[in-house]
Structure formats: C-alpha cells, structure tokens
Amino acid sequence: MRMTAAVWHGPKDVRITELDVRPPGPGEVTIAVAYCGICGSDLHEYVDGPHAVPVGTPHPASGVTAPLVLGHEFCGTISAVGPDVSGLAIGDRIAVEPHYRCGTCPRCAAGEYNICRHFGFAGLTGHGGLAEYCTLPAYMAHRLPPEVSLEQAALFEPAAVALHALRRSGAGPADTVAVIGLGPIGLLTVLLAGRLGIRRIIAAEVVAERLRLAGRLGATDLVDAGSGEDAAERVRALTGGQGADVAVEAVGAAHTLRTCLAATRRGGRVVLVGLTGDITLSAFELVNNEQSIITSVGYRNCHPELIRLVAEDGLDLTPIATGTIPLDQVVPRGFEALLGGTSQIKVLVRPNPGPR
Known part of the structure; x- marks a missing residue:
C-alpha cells in the first residue's frame, strides 16, 4: 500500500512524497493519522536543520536516517497490529506518545524514559505523523475513551x-x-x-x-x-x-x-x-x-493524566488550535505561515480527509 507523506530532505526542503506503508513488525502498530500538529521543533528542522534529524548515521532506537517523515504531535486510528501486541486492536483510536525508549538503560529502569540513553521522538529521529499512515512501537499508543475526540488528542503532545x-x-x-x-x-x-x-x-x-x-x-x-x-x-x-x-x-x-x-x-x-x-x-x-x-525535556507518564482530565474533568485543549490544513499544504500554509507571523498558534495537519 502506498501513502502520501511530508519528507524532510534538508533545510527548506520538505517534499510531499509517495511512500510505501511499512507493515507493523513485532510489538508495533500502524495507524491512519487523523491529525498532526506542527511544532516549533519541526520549524527548527525546516529552517536550518538538522538538529535532531539523524543524517548519515541511523538513530539507535528507530534505525532511521534522513530522508525522514516529520511530525511528532499526532493521533489516529489503528489500521494494523503486529505480532506480540496486546491491549490494542484495529479500529482503536489512539493518541501517540512519540518518545522512543530502550527500556533497559539506567534511566528507563528508574522510570525516567524521557531521558533514555537513546532519547528521541518519532517524527524527529524516526518517521512520524505528517503522513497518511505511520508504523510505530505499540508502547507509544494510548487508547482513547469515547469522550476524547481526536482533535483533543492531537494536542496531547504539547x-x-x-x-x-x-x-x-x-x-x-x-x-x-x-x-x-x-x-x-x-x-x-x-x-x-x-x-x-x-x-x-x-x-x-x-x-x-x-x-x-x-x-x-x-x-x-x-x-x-x-x-x-x-x-x-x-x-x-x-x-x-x-x-x-x-x-x-x-x-x-x-x-x-x-x-x-x-x-x-x-x-x-x-x-x-x-x-x-x-x-x-x-x-x-x-x-x-x-x-x-x-x-524540562519532553514528558513522562503525562498522557494518562491528560486523557483523564479531558474525559472526566472537561479540560479543553482546542482553543490553541488556530488552523487545520491538508497535508499537501504543510509547507506554504503550515511551516511558512507559522514563520511569517503571529496570527497562527497551533496548526493541525489532516493527512486523511473525511469524517472523524
């Protein structure tokens, strides 16, 4: 299966490209991306990267090197489940916590996985959510209750x-x-x-x-x-x-x-x-x-609390979302618009159009 993705090749060189969808391996899921926010880190990579994007040497957790699909603030619906995955099924709506973690280094053993020795993010050091589909480790997926919309879930990462x-x-x-x-x-x-x-x-x-x-x-x-x-x-x-x-x-x-x-x-x-x-x-x-x-870098153990606050306490994150655009407009109406003024705060990219 083929998909459309926004791929970083270098500074000011993000291309809308057709790629193969990678099927999930052991411990992985594939999601159809609903929304992906554009972060300041993405803008840094676009303007004068690479900063986090691995070039030449693959990132130790993702095994990926540029060209790389950007986008780490994303959510979607599971479309495929790999072997050795439990608690998740096709059709589950999920928020993505894009931190990579090895699970074995001293910081991971202490529960501080956001400062793992292989620190990184899907969408910066591995392929991310500015694409119609993304295959990622199942530990990144947080299943959403019915009370939490995908629009809210798109803002869980920031x-x-x-x-x-x-x-x-x-x-x-x-x-x-x-x-x-x-x-x-x-x-x-x-x-x-x-x-x-x-x-x-x-x-x-x-x-x-x-x-x-x-x-x-x-x-x-x-x-x-x-x-x-x-x-x-x-x-x-x-x-x-x-x-x-x-x-x-x-x-x-x-x-x-x-x-x-x-x-x-x-x-x-x-x-x-x-x-x-x-x-x-x-x-x-x-x-x-x-x-x-x-x-303070990234986060740990925050997504469950945010899901609870939205589902049970009525927390609304969406006032900061000031625009929604299609994937093919991510450069002119996303990156360039955010760099060109202050009218936009958080732009959400919608790779898969249609009802939510």
Missing part, C-alpha cells in the same frame, strides 16, 4: 510538555507562577497550571491576542511585554516587589531566560522549556539569590 514542566517546577496552589512566552507551550502551561490548583498565574507576551487568550485560559494577571515596560519589573510589581515563586521560560531565547530570573524571587525556581543555544548568565547573581534553573 500539553504533556507543559504538564511535565509544571511537575518539574514543584509549583503548588500557594505559589505564584509566571509564564514568559505564550506560544502553544506557554498557553498550555497557563491552562494546566489552573487545573493543578495554582491560584496566581502571571502571563507575559508581546502579542496582544495571545495575552487575551491566556486570560481566557486562566491567567490571573497579564503583562504586555511589547508595551515598552520591563516585563520582569512588572511581574515584581504584581507580587509586592518579591517576584514569582516559579517562572516558566517558554520562548527559547537568552533574553527571556534572563527576564525569568529577574522576575523570580530570591530562592525561586526557573523552568527552562524553550530551546536555544549558548546563554551567558551572572553566576554572582544566581548564587547570591539562591535561585534554581530547572530544565
């Missing part, structure tokens, strides 16, 4: 990033949390912080419409970082001069990490989620303020 970052932060209901940057991860961090019972959530962003959305998602205070006023000073003013207990850096830039540190109280914590290169910081200030910088 929501899991936000949930894991909040767990890493140690923030509790009595803490003030500042979220700096309101892309998809920042907005989902605001939404999930409220669901975790955090009562004071300060959101900072340069784009006014994203600030307004953060308010609708649960932010208690909004900081217009594009107004010319210093965002860190504004956060401090809102907290009686003390600063936030926790700041989440969701942009991926050196200056926003410094903003987070300046906006955080002495003894406070900054969670670094955004991806950037080298950063210069004042160790003198960091030590004297006894602040902690905590990094």
